[in-house]
Amino acid sequence: MVHVLGSRVLLHPTDLERSRAFYRDVLGLAIYREFGPYEQRGTVFFLGGGFLELSGGSGHPPDPEAVQLWLQVPDVAAAHAELVERGATVLTAPRREPWGLVEMWITDPDGLRICVVEVPEEHPLRYRP
Numbered sequence: 867m868v869h870v871l872g873s874r875v876l877l878h879p880t881d882l883e884r885s886r887a888f889y890r891d892v893l894g895l896a897i898y899r900e901f902g903p904y905e906q907r908g909t910v911f912f913l914g915g916g917f918l919e920l921s922g923g924s925g926h927p928p929d930p931e932a933v934q935l936w937l938q939v940p941d942v943a944a945a946h947a948e949l950v951e952r953g954a955t956v957l958t959a960p961r962r963e964p965w966g967l968v969e970m971w972i973t974d975p976d977g978l979r980i981c982v983v984e985v986p987e988e989h990p991l992r993y994r995p
Contacts, residue, residue, distance in 0.1 A: 872917075873916055873917070874910065874913075874916060874917035874918060874919050875913070875916065875917070875918050875919070875935070876919045876921065877918065877919065877920050877921075877928070877978070878920075878921065878922045878923055878924040879920055879923065879924065879927075879974075879975070879976050880923065880924055880925070880926065880927055880975075880976050881923075881975065881976075882906065882920060882921075882922070882923055884975045885920050885974060885975050885976065886909050886920055888974050888975050889909075889911055889918065889920065889974070890909075890911070891952065892949065892952045892953060892954050893937075893949070893954075893980075894948075894952075895911035895912060895913065895918065896911065896912045897909060897910070897911055897912075898910040898911060898912050898917055901921075902921070906921075906922070906923075908920065908921030908922070909921070913935075913937070914937065914938065918935070927976035927977050927978070928976060928977075928978050930973075930977050930978060930979050933978060934978070934979045934980065934981060935978065935979075935980045935981070936980075936981045936983060937980060937981065937982050937983065938983050938984070938985060939982055939983070939984060940984065941984060942960040942968045942969070942970050942982055942983065942984040943960055945960075945970070945982050946959060946960050946970050946982075949972060949982070954972045955972060955973045956970065956971070956972050957971040957972060957973055957979065958970060958971045960982075960984075962986075966986065966988075966989045966990075967983050967984065967985060967986070967989065967991075968983065968984040968986060969981055969982070969983045969984075970982045970983075
């Protein structure tokens with residue numbers, strides 16, 4: 867078995883500065899570290915129990931079906947209000963799904979789909995024997 871000491875999701879956006887502003891200012895993610903020359907500096911954000919790195923660039927956006935982010939928050943309704951105020955593009959407003967989670971879908975500047983999810987108190991994901 868591979869002994870993993872750390873991990874992060876790597877994104878190579880079509881416009882690095884635009885995406886950095888989205889994840890920093892709209893989503894409000896805290897910066898863990900930055901690296902490289904100022905014009906092309908990579909940025910690593912805290913992402914709950916992991917990290918999200920924006921670096922380099924890409925001539926095309928990611929496949930929205932192949933790559934998606936899942937972000938758990940304590941209160942989806944509050945997150946929705948805050949994200950709308952900050953200018954986020956909301957694809958679906960918060961709603962309880964048949965599997966019991968309360969989900970909202972937004973998109974980043976390159977069209978990457980982000981699920982913002984609340985796990986209700988009674989959901990099995992919260993059950994700890």
